[in-house]
Amino acid sequence: MRQRKKKGILRLTLSYITLVIISICCLYPALWVVFGTFRPGRSLYSKSFIPKKFTLVHYKELFHSDTFLFAHWYMNTFKIAFFTMLLGTSLILLTSYALSRFRFRWRKQALSTLLILGMFPGFMSMIAIFLLLKELNMLDTHIALILVYSAGAPLAGTFVAKGFFDTIPRSLDEAARIDGASNWHVFTRIILPLSRPMLTYIALLQFVGPWVDYIFARLILRTKEQWTLAVGLWDLLDSRQNSDFAMFATATVLIAVPITILFMLLQRLLVEGLTSGASKG
Incomplete structure (x- = not known):
C-alpha cells in the first residue's frame, strides 16, 4: 500500500x-x-x-497614424467576422440537422461528398473564387468575403454538429410531433437549446476564422480602406521593411483581446452536458 x-x-x-x-x-x-x-x-x-x-x-x-488605419481595419474585421459567424453557423446547423434527423435519397453520398471536400484546403479554390467574384463585380467588397467564408463553413463544421445532434434522443422529437410541433419548431425549441455547448464551439470557430485569415482577405479586398487586420499588419511590416515590431506587437495584442474575452465568457458553455438525462426510461 x-x-x-x-x-x-x-x-x-x-x-x-x-x-x-x-x-x-x-x-x-x-x-x-x-x-x-x-x-x-x-x-x-x-x-x-x-x-x-x-x-x-x-x-x-497605432490609432493616430495617417497611413496605418488600425481602427478602421478593426471595425472591418469585426463586421466580417460577426456576419460570417451568423451566416456560417446557420448553414452548419441546418445542414447537420437535415443529415442527422432525416432519411432521404443520396444522404450517404452527401455525407461522403462533404467528407471528401473537407479534406482539401480552401486555398485550392482561390483562382476559381477570384474569377467568379470578378465576373459578378463583387471584388473588393466585404459581402463577397462573408459569402466565401460562410459557403465553406459546412465543410468544416457539419460532422461536428451532426455528431452532437445524433446524441440527442429521437424520443424528444417524436413527443414534440405528437403535440403538433413542426420540424422547424423541433429544431428551434428542442434541438438548439440542448445543443448550446456545440453551438458555442461552432460560433467561436466561425468568428475566429475570418478574424485571423489573411489569404482570402488579401485575394478579395483590393483597396486599403477595405482591408482587414491581417492584411493591414502584413502591409505594416512590408512597408516599413520589417523594422517596426513594437507597433506590430501592439496591434497583435489588441487583436487577441476580443478572442480572449469570448473564450472567457463562453468557457462554461463548452463543457456543459445539457443532454444528459434529457430522455427518461
Missing part, C-alpha cells in the same frame, strides 16, 4: 512539474510580446523581461 501511495504521489508530482513547464513555455513568449508593447523603441529585443520604463506611445501611434 505504501509503495502504491509513493508511486501515486510521484506520478502526481511529475504531472504537475510537466504542466508547469508547459505553462511557462506557452506563457513566456506571450508575456514577452505584451511587455514589448510598453517598451520604448521599435525593437522587441530587450535585456530585461519586464520593461524598466513603461510607455503607451505605441498604442497612441
Whole structure:
C-alpha cells in the first residue's frame, strides 16, 4: 500500500512539474510580446523581461497614424467576422440537422461528398473564387468575403454538429410531433437549446476564422480602406521593411483581446452536458 501511495504521489508530482513547464513555455513568449508593447523603441529585443520604463506611445501611434488605419481595419474585421459567424453557423446547423434527423435519397453520398471536400484546403479554390467574384463585380467588397467564408463553413463544421445532434434522443422529437410541433419548431425549441455547448464551439470557430485569415482577405479586398487586420499588419511590416515590431506587437495584442474575452465568457458553455438525462426510461 505504501509503495502504491509513493508511486501515486510521484506520478502526481511529475504531472504537475510537466504542466508547469508547459505553462511557462506557452506563457513566456506571450508575456514577452505584451511587455514589448510598453517598451520604448521599435525593437522587441530587450535585456530585461519586464520593461524598466513603461510607455503607451505605441498604442497612441497605432490609432493616430495617417497611413496605418488600425481602427478602421478593426471595425472591418469585426463586421466580417460577426456576419460570417451568423451566416456560417446557420448553414452548419441546418445542414447537420437535415443529415442527422432525416432519411432521404443520396444522404450517404452527401455525407461522403462533404467528407471528401473537407479534406482539401480552401486555398485550392482561390483562382476559381477570384474569377467568379470578378465576373459578378463583387471584388473588393466585404459581402463577397462573408459569402466565401460562410459557403465553406459546412465543410468544416457539419460532422461536428451532426455528431452532437445524433446524441440527442429521437424520443424528444417524436413527443414534440405528437403535440403538433413542426420540424422547424423541433429544431428551434428542442434541438438548439440542448445543443448550446456545440453551438458555442461552432460560433467561436466561425468568428475566429475570418478574424485571423489573411489569404482570402488579401485575394478579395483590393483597396486599403477595405482591408482587414491581417492584411493591414502584413502591409505594416512590408512597408516599413520589417523594422517596426513594437507597433506590430501592439496591434497583435489588441487583436487577441476580443478572442480572449469570448473564450472567457463562453468557457462554461463548452463543457456543459445539457443532454444528459434529457430522455427518461
